[in-house]
Amino acid sequence: MSETYQAIQLQQFAESFRAGARIVDLDLNRPGPGELRVRNHYCGINGIFDTQIARNAVDYVKIKLPTLTGVEAVGVIESVGEGVEGFVPGDAVVTTRFPGGYRTLNLAPVSHFVKVPQATREWLTLASTGVSAAMALEHIGAVQDGEVVAVSAAAGGLGHLIVQLAVLRGCHVVAVCGGREKGDFVRSLGAHRVIDYRSESVADVLAAEYPDKLDVAIDTVSGTIFDAFLDNVAPHGRVVVGGAAADLEGKPEIVTQPRIAHKLYYKGASVRGFMNGLLTDHWPAAREKVFSLYESGRLNITFDDQEFLGLDGVFDAVERLLSGHSMGKVVADLR
Template sequence: MATYQAVQLAQFGESFREAARIVDLDLRDPAPGELRVRNRYAGVNGIFDTQIARNAVDYVKIGLPTLTGVEALGVVEAVGEGVTDFAPGDAVVTTRFPGGYRQYNIAPQGHFVKVADDSPEWLALASTGVSAWMALFHVGQAKPGEVVAISAAAGGLGHLIVQLAALKGCEVVAVCGGPVKSDFARSLGAARVIDYRSESVPEVLAREYPNRLDVAIDTVSGEIFDAFLDNVAPHGRVVVGGAASDLEGRPEIVTAPRIAHKLYYKGASVRGFMNGLLAEFWPPAREDVFALYNEGKLKVCFDEERFLGLPGVFDAVERLLSGRSMGKVIVDLR
């Protein structure tokens, strides 16, 4: 019987590299209602992968061993009985765990979305592009003319939120580290870029945007979250999309008034964004993101580091966690 390789979580551990390994699996024909897809690219979610390795993602129940990875783009090789919407040769994307870090994915047809071709841009749009749209518009409810602040603005998610907010007619405040990332965020439409390596985010926001942040999307936590909260506008929304600076999840002693005091008199709110819990709302987001890309209004930027094959997954995860990446991080599985 033919076999294929996949990255499997064999145990729980502190890091993805420590907990996962590459294994050989039997390659089978698709059952009724299934597709067999040869993956060509995988999208990398370093924080999610690390938390999965630690069994720390509350809404995903892990039974060991399990395969890993969420996002992949591939080409359909075979379809099971009863499948009518897909055919061999179709390019498809999946954003369902654990469809990503594997050479082949055999899964129900409902796990896949057909895309125009097998270019990696479609992977980024169908996964991170949809996440960006959901965070900004579904959860953040951003409107034209509002001030939108974004942390990690040069990252895979951030660089797409910057563009979507600018296209909506929002005033974008981008937070990122270093002159290269700052120039990148500015080129995407950010009106104000705060380089946290050379400027104080709390001081800049207090001086230039006091109580003016209508939407603030944070994936970092710590000082940046506090600064966003301190300067949220009346009826503003602080969207929590992650906590990259707090992967350990240890309790932090904070000597400050409860956030209720900062929210109540402004009628403001703090909202959690977990895209995996919003699958029913993905189709309109995907339609809008695809249309903007086809019209040439939205561009996808990839990190300059290239990662090849399943062994490259481990390096790609660590690249993301290092904070050095800019744009979307993917692994070439061809």
């Protein structure tokens, strides 16, 4: 009898990830030439992406059913294929390539993996979300020391790292999040002004305290928060679109207002899309930066206080992230 491993497989398109996906047993094969076989220890959760994959609503990923799922995982190499150099069994590696995440074992080309010191959730977060944070703030946002930086979903996995990276650059950070606990959390990271969107109007606060002063505004929410960032962008400022959580239902809000050009032209400002998958050539430098900051104790990683175990836990973790109650990086333990 051949050995098997388990993975979450999307078997049908559905409104939710849980409704469309199932845990399946798959044959355990040897790595071919140029491949690694990796036993995953932790996987990172990307609930919005997972939901949109389940709905076949991710334009840049062509889905052919059935498909395995998940993007990011860290684990230990079990075996290497012919011609592989620089990797040996026992090495800890991270992948950030779909669909390498939601599975107990990953068999993929060596180019899909990056070596890390340990197969821990910290190194998973650094190599995935840490890289994304650096790319959004520094490459797309082109942040300069001492600028005013606004961040939505600031207490989330991505947001809490962007806040810290901006603080390290001497920036004045405006953090948008929901609730007292999250507000206290981002203040502890160095945020200078916290806007609790549950009790304050983001638009009113920015108009009163930061009119035309946002040099970099990184938004993963869309809707009225994006509008408020855009309205208060500084001359030569950059509004970075890194997601649209408010439009998760696939029905973006239709608004009637002056064209965006009128808000940008006279300020020389810009709106920039951040799609990390298009920036792979820049990942190595970003990894080197965030790895160094973490090892020197200048960058901290916070994980959501909910524990998720095994592939069964992935479904709960996706829903936890979508609930808006999570704080910090959400991961599942696959060991």
